[in-house]
Amino acid sequence: MSKAFGFVAYGGPENQEFLDRPAPEPGPGTLLIAVRAAGVNPADWKKRRGMFGTGDDLPAVLGSEAAGVVRAVGPGVSGFAVGDAVFGTTPVGAFAEHTLLAAEGAAHKPGGVTFAQAAALPVAAATAYDAVRQLDLDPGRTLLILGIAGGVGSAAAQLAREQGLRVLGTAGEHSRAHVEALGATPVRYGEGVGERVAAAAPDGVDGILDLVGGEAVRAVAGVLTDRSKLVSTVDPATAEELGGGYVRRDGTGAVLTVLADLVAAGKFDPQITATYPLAHAAEAMAAVESGHARGKLILEVS
Template sequence: MSKAYVFTRHGGPEVEAFVEQAPPEPGPGQLLVAVRAAGVNPVDWKLRAGKRRPGSPPATFPEVLGSEIAGVVEGVGAGVEGFAAGDAVFGNPVTGGYAEHTLLPVSIAAHKPEGLTFAEAAALPVAVATAYDGVRQLDLPAGATLLITGVGGGVGVAAAQLARHFGIRVVGTASAGKKEFVESLGAVHVPPGPDLAERVRAAAPGGRVDAIFDLVGGDDVVAVAPLLTDRTKLITAAAKETIAELGGVPVARARTSEVLDAVARLADDGVLRPQVSATYPLDRADEALRAVESGHTRGKIVIEVSV
């Protein structure tokens, strides 16, 4: 049997539970993976709460939490090429990540670089890949200024590292307690709060912001949107319901193995390093998810699964 952390219906933390279940069987184009690490993301608790993307299939309860993993291949389905038992891999599972075993489609899987730990690799498929897709979508020239709201989280950290690599100047909003951390990323720190747009303008080089990568939504993105004359340079991974009213668009996620290979190379080359700030064993998955659900984490939270 295989241990997993699930939600049994839509709701709050009270619907979460540990279960023992048979390891899934890999179908065509799938890998059976023994999970070594699983990234924890806001989307995990949002799915538990019933906030699914339009067009997504309905939940089948119990549903295993988690949308990004790294681990070791234990079996392959029909038609799989390029992967074999024993390979270290990472990607987006179709049967949840907070588990000892999961299924990984080869279309959103990649080989783990030797230079990355399993915990670091588990932070790539959602947080880092979202940052990569967003920075590419904005397509800013070197010397431009990018504002990242919520720069201290997993996506924001990666977006700041990637932007700096491409010669883009970064201003980031984050709580006062994250000031030193944000500045270590090469970004100018601005705390959220009243008169946010004015304070961002004062902090930005030349008083100008060329694009906004929003990761918090709410009042903050509404406040800073007027800083842009070109609202096509306003993208969000957090305010998808209201972004159209502001003239912006959601981050266009690619969700392909090619993107995973690209971010793996960047991580292996040292261009970006997933900032794993805390790890939890699988039997404390509830604590890991509560930490992310609080909205006050720094960097990335990862669940590590014992071999």
């Protein structure tokens, strides 16, 4: 049997528990891996609460990004072999000793990248990469990131700086040091944020990456010089209302390879701020669900 951590009913954390299940069988286009590390994301608790719908078969395993070692290769898969160190997204849950990766969205882990670092890339970092690429700002331009202190924001700030952009980011005062360490200018969120952003960027900003949505993005939209340069990862309706759009995800292993190479070259830090053993998965979930987690949280699986 293979141990996993998931939920048995939609709702709060009281519905989470450990599950014993057979290791999944790899079907067409998938890889069976022995998990070494898994990333924890806000989408995990949102899924458990039914915010993405309630149509999944229960119990369901939590987590969507994992890194590990290939144990079996499904039909029609090429480019991967048993024993390969890989990482990517999973359709069947990552908080487990074994899981399946979609081969199309998986990549080989470079030797200079740890399993924990690799597991931090497929969701938050890849989303950040897609969003920054979609904004397509020239070097020297100014990017405002709403909610910069979390996993996506921390990744986006680094990727934007790597492309020569000036970065501002909204965050709480307790995250100031973290934001400054990313090479970004922190702007306190809350009432008056529009005026504070305008003071920090008197000529306006050239792009906004929205990781918060709703009134938070409306409050700063006036400082954006080109409304088409607004990309949201959380609130497509408000982004479109303001003239922008929703992030377009690539979803292939090519993006993961680029990110892993940046990590290996020391040009990108996945910003892992805490690691937990699988046995403490509930603690990791609680930290992310609190809304105050900075950077990336990782489960390590022995």
